Amino acid sequence: AQTVTQSQPEMSVQEAETVTLSCTYDTSESDYYLFWYKQPPSRQMILVIRQEAYKQQNATENRFSVNFQKAAKSFSLKISDSQLGDAAMYFCAYRRSSMEYGNKLVFGAGTILRVKS
Amino acid sequence: NAGVTQTPKFRILKIGQSMTLQCTQDMNHNYMYWYRQDPGMGLKLIYYSVGAGITDKGEVPNGYNVSRSTTEDFPLRLELAAPSQTSVYFCASSPLGGSYEQYFGPGTRLTVT
Numbered sequence: 001a002q003t004v005t006q007s008q009p010e011m012s013v014q015e016a017e018t019v020t021l022s023c024t025y026d027t028s029e030s031d032y033y034l035f036w037y038k039q040p041p042s043r044q045m046i047l048v049i050r051q052e053a054y055k056q057q058n059a060t061e062n063r064f065s066v067n068f069q070k071a072a073k074s075f076s077l078k079i080s081d082s083q084l085g086d087a088a089m090y091f092c093a094y095r096r097s098s099m100e101y102g103n104k105l106v107f108g109a110g111t112i113l114r115v116k117s
Numbered sequence: 118n119a120g121v122t123q124t125p126k127f128r129i130l131k132i133g134q135s136m137t138l139q140c141t142q143d144m145n146h147n148y149m150y151w152y153r154q155d156p157g158m159g160l161k162l163i164y165y166s167v168g169a170g171i172t173d174k175g176e177v178p179n180g181y182n183v184s185r186s187t188t189e190d191f192p193l194r195l196e197l198a199a200p201s202q203t204s205v206y207f208c209a210s211s212p213l214g215g216s217y218e219q220y221f222g223p224g225t226r227l228t229v230t
Contacts, residue, residue: 091159091160103211
């Protein structure tokens with residue numbers, strides 16, 4: 001079974017600085033998708049960024065970028081120029097590429113990000 | 118386009134009571150899911166559906182039942198509520214094709230006492 005591990009329960013960053021959240025996963029599949037979701041205090045789950053395993057290029061979305069290391073099964077999220085609105089719980093998630101398994105997501109336990117002004 | 122809606126937002130149940138959590142999506146998505154999120158934890162899949170009339174168990178299905186009679190609706194039934202079911206419940210949906218991105222509802226906070 002696939003597992004996703006986020007080893008940092010909590011992180012802090014100063015406003016305008018850069019922070020990196022870690023995620024590792026375990027799978028025997030070669031084709032899959034990885035995601036970072038943001039959950040602010042409102043509880044709404046918001047997709048931040050997505051990476052397809054077959055793509056070597058790291059995904060970027062404005063201030064958010066990933067460092068995808070397929071051989072190491074590592075998928076970290078870098079937030080640049082941190083803003084107060086970035087404060088939230090961040091979840092790393094995995095899903096198999098094959099739709100045979102219903103597009104199910106496997107989530108890590110999450111990392112709480114605090115942003116200091 | 119409301120996306121994924123869930124009702125109720127909050128509910129307190131007594132041990133042994135039953136209830137249904139409602140979930141509706143207006144995006145014509147084939148796939149729908151129910152997750153639970155325990156305090157300080159990630160989401161765990163309870164049940165999912167790949168289309169009307171088709172459902173399957175996820176990682177933590179015990180104590181729950183689902184049905185999918187229409188594309189839009191995917192209710193989650195708790196038959197005999199237990200304190201271990203105190204959690205936040207999220208419904209999600211995703212399309213067949215494209216990025217298969219999952220769209221989440223706002224969640225239902227359930228407390229069983």
